[in-house]
Amino acid sequence: MDLARMISTGEREFLLFAITPPRASTSPERMAAIGEATLSRLRSVDPDGVVLYDIADENDRNPDERPFPFLPTVDPADFLADQLSAWQKPAIVYRSVGKYAEPDLETWLATQPTDRILSVLVGSSSSRNIGQTSLRSAYAMRETVRPELIIGGVVIPERHQARGDEHLRMLEKQSAGCSFFVSQVLYDVNAAKNLVSDYRDVCEARAIRPRPIAFTLSVCGSIKTLEFLTWLGVQVPNWIQRDLTRSEDTLAASYEHVRAAAFDMLTYCRRLEVPVGLNVESVSTRRVEIEAAVRLADEVKAALRR
Numbered sequence: 001m002d003l004a005r006m007i008s009t010g011e012r013e014f015l016l017f018a019i020t021p022p023r024a025s026t027s028p029e030r031m032a033a034i035g036e037a038t039l040s041r042l043r044s045v046d047p048d049g050v051v052l053y054d055i056a057d058e059n060d061r062n063p064d065e066r067p068f069p070f071l072p073t074v075d076p077a078d079f080l081a082d083q084l085s086a087w088q089k090p091a092i093v094y095r096s097v098g099k100y101a102e103p104d105l106e107t108w109l110a111t112q113p114t115d116r117i118l119s120v121l122v123g124s125s126s127s128r129n130i131g132q133t134s135l136r137s138a139y140a141m142r143e144t145v146r147p148e149l150i151i152g153g154v155v156i157p158e159r160h161q162a163r164g165d166e167h168l169r170m171l172e173k174q175s176a177g178c179s180f181f182v183s184q185v186l187y188d189v190n191a192a193k194n195l196v197s198d199y200r201d202v203c204e205a206r207a208i209r210p211r212p213i214a215f216t217l218s219v220c221g222s223i224k225t226l227e228f229l230t231w232l233g234v235q236v237p238n239w240i241q242r243d244l245t246r247s248e249d250t251l252a253a254s255y256e257h258v259r260a261a262a263f264d265m266l267t268y269c270r271r272l273e274v275p276v277g278l279n280v281e282s283v284s285t286r287r288v289e290i291e292a293a294v295r296l297a298d299e300v301k302a303a304l305r306r
Contacts, residue, residue: 035083098131
């Protein structure tokens, strides 16, 4: 069963492996090498689909100094077409819609091969600056020019913890055409469970079928990576932060927390009969953290009901 059908039916759990494309300044020779290394990892993990992020500067969301400087990256669709052309399974290409003028986004949507490309449309990080195209406009555009393109939406458990309405946002995105959701990096399992519980209950009350949620897992191999996660808005509970900072091996401690969170969410979603998947990534470009992400993907894949 391919990824599109897994999402459509909600009958199988699925594994995604997420990648941030290289910096736009990367030399052609280095770009080719990164592409080969990425393909090797993907063949090793053999996920149901690869996720390619579309990175945007988020300083308007968080004015604090960014732990790692923002550097523009290659367009994820171009990286897929040019360096990952040998990848034959589905790809979920993110689109930060505020970066693109409406005619450009419309052209991109209209030309996607829907037999292997899915997308997650992402709005701006701040309501004060929606960019060139709003998320609402992007949803309407896709419905007009490429309704057969399967799209997903971002879901943020931390936002639900703060505002209590993320499950209603999910329903709005479903109404706009979203068939699945991908979470922000997950460390706070309680926040995610509260969201899933509220989402499941409102779906039942409205006689709506819950859509699959892919929970994003990312190991944290250094205090610098931990600082970056919190800058991004990831809610890492204080006790976990202290575990990571006091540990002699931050990566190993993080791995255990993330692994436990994955199994906990699988068990909980199964109990509530909410379709679920896992999305493994590394927010760091350090080889040791990427290799840990590969190990994690292998381990959680074995637990999925695929």
